[in-house]
Amino acid sequence: MRPQEPAAPRAAKAKKSAGRDLRAAIGVGVGLGAVILASLFVYKPVFLGVIVLAVVVGLWELTSRLAERKGIKAPLVPLAIGGAAMTVAGYVDGAEGAWVAMAFTALAVLVWRMTEPPDDYLKDVTAGLFAAFYVPFLATFVALMLAADDGAWRVLTFLILTVVSDTGAYAVGWRFGKHKLAPRISPGKTREGLAGAVLFAMVAGALCTQFLIDDGVWWQGVLLGLAVAVSATLGDLGESMIKRDLGIKDMGSLLPGHGGIMDRLDSLLPTAPVVWLLLVAFVGS
Structure with missing residues (x-):
């Protein structure tokens, strides 16, 4: 009896996978692109609002994950208000306005956290200061670009x-x-x-x-x-x-x-x- 030929390894036949839902990703990407382009070229302050919205939602996601996974309570309210102010200040007053808003945001984070027990105070405010720099402060540079002619x-x-x-x-x-x-x-x-x-x-x-x-x-x-x-x-x-x-x-x-x-x-x-x-x-x- 003729011996049966071994089947090709499954791994050799496997095709590379993109690793995500490309149809959904493309659809969402096109939708976001349309919103961005429309707001960017129709009226600059509308696009500034898009930046602020992205900053606030981004801060909410970041602080939520920190609380869920690490028990770190970075105060969202002063971060969201300060982040919005930081972005608007960068557009209106330039880099100096953004730095001033960043300083007041940091101060607000320190004071806001004082309303809770002192346990983990240093950890929480450190995470808050990191979040303030990582999301709204870096996003402010988009507002600085937007302010040019x-x-x-x-x-x-x-x-x-x-x-x-x-x-x-x-x-x-x-x-x-x-x-x-x-x-x-x-x-x-x-x-x-x-x-x-x-x-x-x-x-x-x-x-x-x-x-x-x-x-x-x-x-x-x-x-x-x-x-x-x-x-x-x-x-x-x-x-x-x-x-x-x-x-x-x-x-x-x-x-x-x-x-x-x-x-x-x-x-x-x-x-x-x-x-x-x-x-x-x-x-x-």
């Missing part, structure tokens, strides 16, 4: 480069990724994905700076794209560290296919000051 185009460039960087990393890493970038932090990220993020962002940066930014030159966009790819990747890894410490996969579930608001802000927040600073250096404020 060509602010809508600066913000659009910032959003395009961050999204393109994330997309390049995901697409190239999913197709060609073999070498892990930071396996203990984010096993899905690869060095090939980082190379894809850099390449995609540099090309997009050259195009955006040349055609969207007043007095911008293509080579400035190449440098801008490189910086965005690095900061976006570090931001993603940073939130991955937070989520691993908390023992969760996503910060929330408000956005089907994406997770929570903070899961979309992870690469945007640390990238905002980078883009703001480089654009000011290249073409002025």
Whole structure:
């Protein structure tokens, strides 16, 4: 009797999976993009309201997860009010206004927590100060970009480069990724994905700076794209560290296919000051 040929290993036949609901993710992404573009180019203060809403929801997600997983009670009320004030102050009064609002937010966190027993006071206010810096203060740099004469185009460039960087990393890493970038932090990220993020962002940066930014030159966009790819990747890894410490996969579930608001802000927040600073250096404020 002819021996039966062994079946091909199941693993060899398995196809790579995207790891998320792409249909839902694309639908939510298109919807968010439409809201952002409409508010950004119709009336700047409306987009400022979008930033404030994202900040408040992001703070709610972050403080909720800290309380659930670690028992850390970072005071949400002063953080939300101070975060909103910080963002508006940055748009109206510039960097000085944002710093003043940040200082008062920190003070409010310290005082608000005094209304409860002193146990874990230091842990709670430290988490509150971290949340104030991580979410609203970094988001304020988007408001600073928005306040420029060509602010809508600066913000659009910032959003395009961050999204393109994330997309390049995901697409190239999913197709060609073999070498892990930071396996203990984010096993899905690869060095090939980082190379894809850099390449995609540099090309997009050259195009955006040349055609969207007043007095911008293509080579400035190449440098801008490189910086965005690095900061976006570090931001993603940073939130991955937070989520691993908390023992969760996503910060929330408000956005089907994406997770929570903070899961979309992870690469945007640390990238905002980078883009703001480089654009000011290249073409002025």
